[in-house]
Amino acid sequence: MQTRAPLPNVLQRKFYFQSAMQSLPENEIVESILSAIAEQRLPAGTKLGEQTLSDLFGCNRANVRRALATLAAQHVVELRPNRGAFVMTPSPKEARDVFQARRAIERTIARAAAGQASSEDIRFLRQNIREEAEARDARDKPAELRASRDFHMRIAQVADNEVLDRFLSELTMRSTLILGLYARHGTSSCAEDEHARIVDALERGDSDEMVALTDSHLRHLEADLDFDAQPRAATLQDQLAPRRAPSQNA
Amino acid sequence: MQTRAPLPNVLQRKFYFQSAMQSLPENEIVESILSAIAEQRLPAGTKLGEQTLSDLFGCNRANVRRALATLAAQHVVELRPNRGAFVMTPSPKEARDVFQARRAIERTIARAAAGQASSEDIRFLRQNIREEAEARDARDKPAELRASRDFHMRIAQVADNEVLDRFLSELTMRSTLILGLYARHGTSSCAEDEHARIVDALERGDSDEMVALTDSHLRHLEADLDFDAQPRAATLQDQLAPRRAPSQNA
DNA sequence: TTATCATAAATTGTTAACAATAGTTGCTAA
DNA sequence: TTAGCAACTATTGTTAACAATTTATGATAA
The missing domain is CATH 1.10.10.10 (Winged helix-like DNA-binding domain superfamily/Winged helix DNA-binding domain)
Structure with a gap:
């Protein structure tokens, strides 16, 4: 059965x-x-x-x-x-493509968003950083991922471009799958400090700094990937042992 | 009936x-x-x-x-x-978003493609430019649009990123709709000369020039849009012609 | 004539039954 | 035991009928 x-x-x-x-x-x-x-x-x-x-x-x-x-x-x-x-x-090639596309899109978003954020946006983002940190401390992976994603998507909304917003939404989704398969440290979320600096630059309206920070932030994420190791096989695992929770080494 | x-x-x-x-x-x-x-x-x-x-x-x-x-x-x-x-x-806002996204994506594609084109790619693109010119002379709009689209998509294939390729595919489609609604000159296709210079830069592997040419090429396209004039199209026709007051009741 | 309303037609939305395919299980024979 | 085969089960794919909604049509009254 x-x-x-x-x-x-x-x-x-x-x-x-x-x-x-x-x-x-x-x-x-x-x-x-x-x-x-x-x-x-x-x-x-x-x-x-x-x-x-x-x-x-x-x-x-x-x-x-x-x-x-x-x-x-x-x-x-x-x-x-x-x-x-x-x-x-996602395959390794797909992962590379996704992150290259993400850099292209988020750079554009970063430049467009710089200086456009309302005080409410800034408040939301600072609160979000705290929530992500709390989730990480509490080992609540779903909450942490949700917070991290919300951070990036909120900036996209500031940029006020529905097309880029939707593209990024898709790409963050696929990024999550990629990180789940290939991330080395399981720290699939973003470095707290980097997010904080991005918000600062956003508030100041320093678009060049926004672009630079966003770009390096994404490169850090990508650098954590390891394609040589066996991808954490959800595929076969799930088919064979359906009762097993997705093993995340914390 | x-x-x-x-x-x-x-x-x-x-x-x-x-x-x-x-x-x-x-x-x-x-x-x-x-x-x-x-x-x-x-x-x-x-x-x-x-x-x-x-x-x-x-x-x-x-x-x-x-x-x-x-x-x-x-x-x-x-x-x-x-x-x-x-x-x-597409609405004017949507048009703006689409072209901003296109610039972001095609810039990245241009940089990635520079110097990566095979001789067959170059041959295809030069042939494509001729075909587009012929179609324009023959007033064969569908053929002209097809050629123009094929040009951009071929470069995307050289860049070898399936994600960007698919995004651009969607965006060119939507661009066609936008141009059909708002283009001033009906010259919805691209200036012949600009395409030629892009191929030259592609062949030389001059990535900075590729980016610059692609960007200005897209800006020229966008500059031809006119949102003040009535959008020509069945759209409004369709909406208003069979108009009816909402008197439906339960 | 024009506006309003009822009726009819056409189209979309939903459901269930049936057909086809893939995956599994268990049997048989070397 | 194990390879191969055959029947069986579960799942996906297809089709048609029915319900709900919108749109079109035409009649009636001011």
């Missing part, structure tokens, strides 16, 4: 996607899965069975299928014909 | 999407619609009826629906609940 797929508490947190989405039943599925991936509750390779999802969300399979098509369009989910949908497992 | 939606020869040309796509029946629909939009055979605001499409492609509505969800995820199609799918009508 096959134990049901993992997908433990996927419904937990709503997402804050702002990109012109109506509240179709389909979008709830998309956002919940995205949020679960962003917090590493769904590791790379996890199978997303249609029946499982439609049971979980109390909707029909047609909507699940549409949701999976949407996720596949963002390269967050892989669709294998006649096999089903799986959380994407 | 409502005449059937336009969609005359949507099936015409296959698309060259390279991003790990299986040949599901759904993808044929997606690629055909993308290609039709890229050549302005489908103007902004066109309604994409499900029955119409499933008739056209000889498949069931479920696949059409999935295809439309995929297109909506790329912001090329707009899904209005209970109303149907429409080719996206």
